Amino acid sequence: MIKDIMKKADEKMNKTVEALKRELASMKAGRANPAMLDKIEAEYYGTMTPINQLANISVPEPRVLAIQPWDKGSFKAIEKAILKSDLGINPSSDGEMIRLVIAELTEETRKNIVKNIKKDGEDSKVAVRSIRRDCNDKIKVLKKESDISEDEIKKAEDEIQKKTDAFIKQVDKIVEAKEKEIMSL
Template identity: 80%
Template sequence: MIKDIIKVSDEKMNKTITVLKKELASMKAGRANPAMLDKIEAEYYGTMTPLNQLGNISIPEPRILAIQPWDKGAFKSIEKAILKSDLGINPSSDGEIIRLIIPELTEETRKNLVKNVKKTGEESKVAIRAIRRDCNDKIKALKKENEVSEDEMKKAEEDIQKRTDSFIKEIDKLLEAKEKEIMSI
């Protein structure tokens, strides 16, 4: 019983880390990164479709993203989706390729991005702690039903705390790396 509860909590905590990694990858840091476009969807034949399914995304230069649509009919909707997004970048196209030039980040923009990174990290930590709390509650419920002993409950809670601490450390490492990436010129 306890092993199952811990296994489920581990899976949820790993999922939280995966979501955080995707979130951090989509934040712009002054360099071109295809993950910046992951959240953007364009209308394609009446269906909202992710950009990476509408064309080839490449990085010809460190600060340029190039999107080469597979279907020329998707050009306008891709451009419109980029303009509507929160990227704040105007696409330029030559009829073959849509180019996004990533602007240099100002000091103020860097500081705001770091604040957003920290906020996102804190939300992930809160999620990890909520998973820990749910797990502990389930174990206490087992104790009330006399399915586990007091010692087993304490040992399981310590185990869950160790796992929680390790996931929090991993989040801190991810945040530190992203912060360095943003602040480096």
């Protein structure tokens, strides 16, 4: 029973860290990154479809994203979706390809992005701690319902704390790396 609780905690904490990585990858960081378009969907034959499923996305230059739709009929829908998005980039097209030029970040914009990165990191840490709390609660319920010894309970609580500490360090490293990336551009 305790092993199941630990396994589920590990899975949930991993998912939290992966979600943070995806979130930070999709942030506009002054450098072209196809992940910036992951959350943007265009209407394609009446269905909202992610742009990366409608087109080939490449990075021909460090500050340029090139989007080449597979179906010419989706061209206008993709442009419209990018304009509506929170990217703040105006697409330019030549009829064959849509180009997104990512502007240089100002110092103030960088500081705001770093602030958001730290907030996302804190949110992830709160999620990890919440998972720890849920596990400890489940362990306490097990203690009352079954004949598990105090030593096993204590060992399990120590183990979940070690997992929590490890994942929080991982979140800190991810946030720190992204912060360095933003401030060094």
